[in-house]
Amino acid sequence: MARWFSDRRREAAQGTLQALYSEGLGRVPGWDRNPRAAAGEVRWYGLLAQLVEFRAEGNDWPRHKKCASEREHTLGVWLHAQRQKRRLGELEPRKIEHLDDALPGWRTGRTRGRPAS
Incomplete structure (x- = not known):
């Protein structure tokens, strides 16, 4: 059933969904929302809040290598991925805006090496 809905969502996005299906599916709340994408959005905003x-x-900014804790590692990997996506032009502008507002300096982070103790 999930595959069927997925196929109909794809057809709707492409504009090739048959009118009969469109009419019937219009009665099913949320049929056009992708649950995996929605879960990904929830996870993204959850990790932003954790950071x-x-x-x-x-x-300091979390590391993605040589971390002090699993928490730092998780946040460091996520932040590293956001920086990479931004550099490649793959990070949505609204997410860049959220990061800029919530975490000024996120683009550059810490300088290389460990801070002096």
């Missing part, structure tokens, strides 16, 4: 909290605790 804001991490920084508010006085931590």
Whole structure:
């Protein structure tokens, strides 16, 4: 059933969904929303909130290698991926805006190496 809905969502996006299907599916709430994409959005905003909290605790930017904790690693990998996507032009402008607003300096992060103790 999930595959069938997926196929109909794709057809609707391409403008090739038959009118009869469109009329019938119009009665099914949320049929046109992709659950995987929605879950990805929830995860993205959840990780953004976690990173804001991490920084508010006085931590430096999280690393994606040689981390002090699993939490730092998770946030560091996520932040690294956001930076890479931005550089490649693959990060949505609204997400860049959210990052800019919530975490000024996220684009550059820390300087190389560990800070002096």
